[in-house]
Amino acid sequence: MIMKSLFTTAAALAVSATALSAGEDSVLSVEGQTFVTQATAPAHAENLSEVFSGWVFRANETQALQLDDFDNPGMVFVDKGIDLFNAVDGSEGKSCSSCHSDVAEFAGLRAQMPRIVDGELQTMEEIINAMRVEKMGAEPWKWSGTQMTSVTALISLQSRGMPVAVDITADGAQSFWDRGKEIYYTRVGQLDLSCSNCHEDNYGNMIRADHLSQGQINGFPTYRLKNSKLNSTHARFKGCMKNVRATPYKEGSDEFKALEFYLASRGEGLSIESPSVRN
Amino acid sequence: MASGVKPRVKVPKTAAAGGVITIKTLISHKMESGQRKDSDGNTIPRSIINRFTCDFNGENVIDITVEPAVSTNPFFQFDATVPEAGDFKFTWYDDDGDVYETTKSIAIG
């Protein structure tokens, strides 16, 4: 039933098969690598039978922007990330590359994030800032600023095409996962909506002029057409909470970290697409 | 000087002599249109890339006059004829007087 509305809408938006459009039956393939954008839902997502990447819900023209690494506007920020990775910064006179000689060594990291380390929930932004402060003697970066998103995009790219592999069975994971799930299903704000009201109950439907996705985060950090830049998950969560007229949690807060953990697990089966292109 | 401006250009490594290739170019630039207002209600002045050119071994391929309606991080795709091996030079001109350049070489093969 939901699937029908999804494909009907996609067909309605179909345009001629030029370089601009991906076509409604298209498969996501980048640089010869195919991505899983549709999979059987993990058992713990009890109200879903299938999971879909956000890519599937976008108009043909938006989908097409992700098909080639020179069409994808997020990739110029990956280039910036490379510059930042190699730049010396801080009192210790080091760059990231001083210790991490090849960024490809991070293959697989993004697929596991966020992760439990010594009983604590850790996001990629926290790893990067811990390195900067403790090892480089440098200032921490803002959670969703250009520098941080450029480097998380670079590191995430090393996992592109890999399946989401967040580990929710690790020691100490349960309480964070439960908290994230609770937040996902709690109504907030003046509009009194929970994440699930739109992204579980109504994905595939239109909300005004927007085609609702499942709110999966397998493509983050994502280049949004709306603000012409890379967006972190927490920046996106903030935007969603503002849209329902709720006071958002802070980026880097326990609430958003728990939500990110829970949401990552709802994407099990999908491929990492970072840096993706969304509206 | 506009900060953080970075070009990203795709040129194939080789082409047949006299062949046609597709070139994709992107540059990270805010393209401040001059329509937005800041929190005090003052108009933020226009500051955009206003022209883009591509030349090959000194001959022009394309010359684009760019207006504020071109999106942030301007993208241009176009075709070029490659008569011989050589260098593509890409130039972006900023309202503030800055000029950004990058060069890509191509071989015949």
Added chain:
Amino acid sequence: MKLTRRDALALGLGATAASFLPYKAMAATSEEVVAAFTGGATVGDGGVTLTAPEIAENGNTVPVSVDAPGAVAILVVATKNPTPAVATFNFGPLAGSQAASTRIRLSGTQDVLAIAKMADGSYVQASQTVKVTIGGCGG
């Protein structure tokens, strides 16, 4: 200084004339942008293709393409944008085709025009309505 009637009249006419001048330079209209490109010549149909989505997913970044074999230049106009001129593609001797793609901002639903100047000095035009919506919860 003593004003003669002639002086007073001249001052008054000058003030009136000044009140007809624009307060500041107004942005060109869509028609003016096209006229500046064509020099007022008649614009025909056919010979230029404009590819743009029927519904723009986001008005901030709308992919468009133009193609006019044999053209010297193509002008793209967003007829209802505050500044309607979008870009002019001037094709040089080493252009491999007279086609180009870019991404543009559209302030609302409007007609987008592509006007091509052909090698023989004639002008042709293509037009498409692009719907631009206010996002739902895309925020």
